[in-house]
């Protein structure tokens with residue numbers, strides 16, 4: 001494949017199934033390229049502006065306001081822009097919310113497992129309320145069977161396990177389980193792919209680089225009432241209360257990332273599917289794409305997805321070949337057709353197609369056609 005941009009031959013973008021950092025809409029990238037040297041006629045690029053300049057403050061305020069509209073974030077939640085990624089939050093969340101007490105984790109895959117071991121450094125006890133590890137992380141333990149500690153400072157879940165391809169169909173209602181603990185949700189790989197029930201949530205975090213923009217920016221949505229609980233050892237730059245009181249500018253925030261997430265929020269607000277707009281439109285599009293891909297996998301004798309259908313991720317679709325020695329041939333053939341970054345996570349192997357918000361129907365159709373062709377040739 002030769003995707004050289006010669007200026008003479010029309011250049012077509014390949015279809016990028018990366019798990020993250022992942023594909024961004026061409027429209028957004030072109031806008032960013034256009035603004036690179038001169039944002040809005042001010043003579044400076046966004047990367048060159050003081051975060052305290054009027055220009056950047058306007059970018060920041062627009063981004064916060066568009067995110068609030070897009071995700072329907074209630075007023076009692078602060079929207080914070082931090083650094084450190086999802087893995088950083090594995091430490092930052094317990095430093096802010098655990099009061100060094102007991103925290104409960106629901107283990108549904110590699111990410112929630114990792115979150116628990118990291119939290120263990122800062123809390124008195126990082127307990128397992130439920131785990132699907134014995135089932136190879138192919139299912140989600142039913143909430144009615146969770147053992148939530150009566151003294152839990154919070155309960156942590158990962159709404160979408162990016163590696164295993166397991167997703168909560170909806171957020172659990174801890175109050176209905178008799179718990180008053182706030183729910184903390186790692187939404188790194190499914191934020192903005194579907195509406196979020198904020199009434200069930202205390203804090204949500206997400207690295208931007210999957211559904212929202214570039215790496216280097218972490219979004220935190222936290223209830224006002226949960227501020228001011230940080231341990232004294234919590235670094236100031238990661239103290240939610242301090243960051244909230246300084247409009248995410250206690251220290252220099254990742255300005256480029258905030259600008260790009262702002263462009264992405266506007267792009268997402270513009271998306272339409274029939275009578276739907278914004279996140280509901282993105283969800284409809286994504287559901288259509290994921291159903292098509294799972295149907296193709298299920299219909300074949302060559303490919304397999306091992307996750308229980310009710311909890312299959314609509315964002316990350318892992319699949320395995322009956323004969324794993326054919327993986328290289330599969331991936332090479334895919335790349336020749338412009339289907340990129342389909343290799344599964346090294347810890348589980350196989351393949352994985354990530355269907356984040358910027359994935360097009362055309363991309364999924366091309367992948368499904370390739371799955372059929374490869375099976376016909378190799379099957």
Ligand SMILES: *Cc1c(COP(=O)(O)O)cnc(C)c1O
Pocket residue numbers: 020084085086087088111158160161162186187188189207
């Ligand atoms: C990617 C990912 C992370 C890790 O994010 P980093 O930005 O690399 O720290 C954490 N949780 C989930 C669910 C992820 O998909």
